[in-house]
Amino acid sequence: MMKDDLPTLLLIAALSLTGCTEPAAPTVNLHRAVEIGDIDQVSRHIYWKSDLDLPDAHGDPPMHVAARAGRVAIARALARNGADLKAPNAAGKTPLEVALEHGRVQVASMLIDQGAQLDxxxxxxxxxxxxxxxxxxxxxxxxxxxxxxxxxxxxxxxxxxxxxxxxxxxxxxxxxxxxxxxxxxxxxxxxxxxxxxxxxxxxxxxxxxxxxxxxxxxxxxx
CATH class of the missing domain: 1.25.40.20 (Ankyrin repeat-containing domain)
Structure with a gap:
C-alpha cells in the first residue's frame, strides 16, 4: 500500500461509518481541519453539509487550503462532495494554480483527474x-x-x-x-x-x- 493511500482509506472508513451511526458535529473549523490534515473533522463537515466553498479570512476556500498544504486525500474528498474546482480565491487563483505554485503536483494531478482544466x-x-x-x-x-x-x-x-x-x-x-x-x-x-x-x-x-x-x-x- 502506498503511503498516500492510508489517509484515503481512513477517510473512506470514517465516511462509511455514517451509514451506521451519525457522527458528532465538527468541533474544528473546516479550514483549520484541512490545514492540519484532520480527516475525522473534515468528514464530519462533509456529513453535516458545511459550505465546502466558503472562503476563510484570507479569501481561500477549503480546496485552496488543501492544495497549498498538499492534502491529497482531503482535496479528493472535497472534490467528490461538490467543492468547486474552478472557484478563484481572493487572489483570483484556482485550486489547481495554487497547487502548482506550491509544488503540490500530486494534488494537481488529482484535481485534473476530477475535471480541473490545465493549460x-x-x-x-x-x-x-x-x-x-x-x-x-x-x-x-x-x-x-x-x-x-x-x-x-x-x-x-x-x-x-x-x-x-x-x-x-x-x-x-x-x-x-x-x-x-x-x-x-x-x-x-x-x-x-x-x-x-x-x-x-x-x-x-x-x-x-x-x-x-x-x-x-x-x-x-x-
Missing part, C-alpha cells in the same frame, strides 16, 4: 514570470505538454521572461530542464545579451554567470 503552457509562463515554479512543477508542466522554448505572444520564451524578471533559481531550473540558452527573443537579442543589459539587481550577475557556464552566447553565431 500547461499558460501556467508555465505565469509561474516563470512570478518566479514561483519549482522543479517538480516544472517537470509536471513539461510532461503535460508545456514547451520550454515556445515564445509567448510578445516573442519571449520562458527563459527570456525569467531573465527579464531577475529570477535566478527559475533561470537555473529552466536550463537544467533543457531550455535553449541561445534562442533569440523577438527583438533579436540573445538570453545572455538580455541578462547583461537588464537593470542590475541582486541576482543579475549570477544570472549572467549561469548563462555563460551553460554555453550562452551574447550574439548569434555567424
Amino acid at each position: 500547461a503552457q499558460d501556467t508555465l509562463v505565469a509561474l516563470v514570470e512570478s518566479g514561483l515554479i519549482d522543479r517538480d512543477t516544472l517537470n509536471f508542466l513539461v510532461n503535460s505538454g508545456a514547451q520550454l522554448d515556445k515564445p509567448d505572444p510578445n516573442g519571449n520564451a520562458p527563459l527570456h521572461l525569467a531573465i527579464r524578471n531577475g529570477h535566478l533559481e527559475t533561470v537555473r531550473r529552466l536550463i537544467l530542464a533543457g531550455a535553449d540558452v541561445n534562442q533569440p527573443a523577438d527583438d533579436g537579442r540573445m538570453p545572455l545579451r538580455i541578462a547583461r543589459e537588464s537593470a542590475p539587481g541582486r541576482d543579475a550577475r549570477f544570472i549572467v554567470s549561469t548563462l555563460e557556464r551553460n554555453g550562452a552566447r551574447a550574439d548569434p553565431a555567424p
